[in-house]
Amino acid sequence: MKQIDFLDLTCVPIEAIYQEIGRLVFESIGNKDWITAKVFAEIEDNSSGTTYGRYTTKESSDYSLSFDTDYRMYLAFDEIRERM
DSSP: OOOOOTTOOTTSOHHHHHHHHHHHHHHHHTTSOEEEEEEEEEEOTTSOEEEEEEEEESTTTTSOEEEOOOHHHHHHHHHHHHHO
16 A cells, blocks of 8 residues: 655545555554544644544443554544545
8 A cells, every 4th residue: 555645645646545544544543442433633723633543342342441542643634624
């Protein structure tokens, strides 16, 4: 798979951006035995905002655990916001 340049997503198909978000979630959680994962993005018009993630495992299905997101996740969601 071709490496995505997160600093210039303008020519990347939106489906590829969604797939990259999924790959980043998997990369962030690692090899833990997770059953659900959610990413939250709060992107504002003036190039600011935040992203964060929560997941559950079979052992922790009653509560969520956090996982880190990095600048690539923010840039991907910011590009989606620009296109919408």
